[in-house]
Amino acid sequence: MLLSENLTQAKEGQRISAKGYAIQTKDSNFESFSFTRHALGDYDVLIEIYYAGICHSDIHSARSEWHKGIYPMVPGHEIAGKVVAIGKKVSKFQIGDNAGVGCMVNSCGECESCKKSQEQFCENGKMVLTYDCKDCFHNNEPTYGGYSNNIVVSEKFAIKVPQNAPLEKVAPLLCAGITTYSPLKFSQVKKGDKVGVAGFGGLGMMAVKYAIKMGAEVSIFARNKKKEKEALAMGAKALYDSTSDIQERFNLIISTIPTAYNPMEYVNLLKYGGELAIVGLPPTNESVKTDMTRLIFNAGKKVYGSMIGGIKETQEMLDFSLQHQIYPEIEIIRANEIDKAYTNLTNGKAKFRYVIDMNTLES
């Protein structure tokens, strides 16, 4: 019923009504929420959302752990669904196509970074995040994410998903997938390399799977042995629950840790010329100081940050994942179970990725 209303709105250039789950303050619980999205522009697509993954960034954002969030907030940047309406000038999609949306919904398109499809580094500061962001292309209205029944997005920022793909497993690829695929490519991981993955949750699991597919020997650093069986089943060589007394040295370590820790623990474990890619983003009040002396005594190694990936690389990651059947381990939940999922993810009770089934939104 709501879909037919949306189709009429899209056709008549009206704002698109939407419903989802929002959090009202950093300390509250999720509640159902009705809102509207901007009208379908000539180059926009309207996507009916089937599944949305829960990324730990959603928790950091909802709890204002990085900066003060924009409330009410509808998080969600791991979105998979179906295109149900297209703007007049859309050429990339047809109605009925599957599509995905990740962390960004727009950027200037004109600067050097955007032209290189590294939209996440838009030099004009016009990269629009999928939620918790002011949309400079639409009167600075707040963006609302994927914990909802639909989204309107510029076709350039929607990822093509084949018709036969399992959408519930595609959703987490749009953030967890690209955020780990990108540094593995940036560091040019090759057969025989030793790769370490610190933090074995939603992102960590994807890093492990991609690195193994790229021919690396992969070890995992976790804070306990709870998921050792799963690690070995994925093809990892070992799961360590401590960084001390480890003899082997690594070409690349990707840290996905979402809490405070000392990065030097991992720099210590790199080979000469080795790289530490940091993607985990602990709350700002937990940020650590770098010990310069230890860094000097660890010379000849590189530490870099990595932020999601551009749209072109996201499409490449999706095609690579589907071609090699690399999918996340997921647990599907109902829309009214988001609070419980957040609690589990912060208390070490979650396994890998929770994915919300949007069919369970109450009407």
Ligand code: NDP
């Ligand atoms: P999850 O909660 O799914 O996974 C985090 C994992 O890290 C859990 O398995 C947790 O273990 C483990 N962990 C926590 N503390 C430590 C520690 N001190 N040592 C080792 N392991 C630890 O989170 P996500 O994978 O979804 O996200 C991870 C981080 O990446 C977040 O900070 C998120 O914001 C960030 N991120 C960054 C992006 C970027 O572009 N750079 C994009 C997307 C996410 P346990 O189960 O025991 O709690």
Ligand code: ZN
């Ligand atoms: Zn994310």
